[in-house]
Amino acid sequence: MRYMLMHKLDEAVPGNFEPSPEFMKRMGAYMEEVSRAGILLAAEGLCKSSEESARITATKGKKTVTDGPFTETKELIAGFGLIEVRSKEEAVEWAKRFVDVFTESGLDVEVDVRRVSEGPHEG
Secondary structure, eight states: OEEEEEEEEETTSTTTTSOOHHHHHHHHHHHHHHHHTTOEEEEEEOOSOGGGOEEEEEETTEEEEEESOOTTOSEEEEEEEEEEOSOHHHHHHHHHHHHHHHHTTTOOOEEEEEEOOOOTTOO
16 A cells, blocks of 8 residues: 655745754654655655645636745645555554654644555555
8 A cells, every 4th residue: 555645734834844954864764764665656855935836726617826935825745655555554663753853842733644546456
């Protein structure tokens, strides 16, 4: 089973998108551990500001494009990891360890753990 771990940060909080060297060291150690475990498929951080972003909304067939920054949005997806594990419980355990990287650096974070759809055979 593949799971997407998406972490959200408030772009209005100073320093949230400017990681310290200590944070980067912790994150590097976590990523190395996930890689050694053989479950990491992909992982990336996203740019620190929504200024270079766009959001497309479709309502009743009408598309609206809103350019960033998204001042009305408190939290933005700041990065993701895609892992392949045996169960939701295993994905949650890896996500908890990911959260520890942030909390040990004094940062508040929210991480969504979402199963990736494998196709029409899922119930």
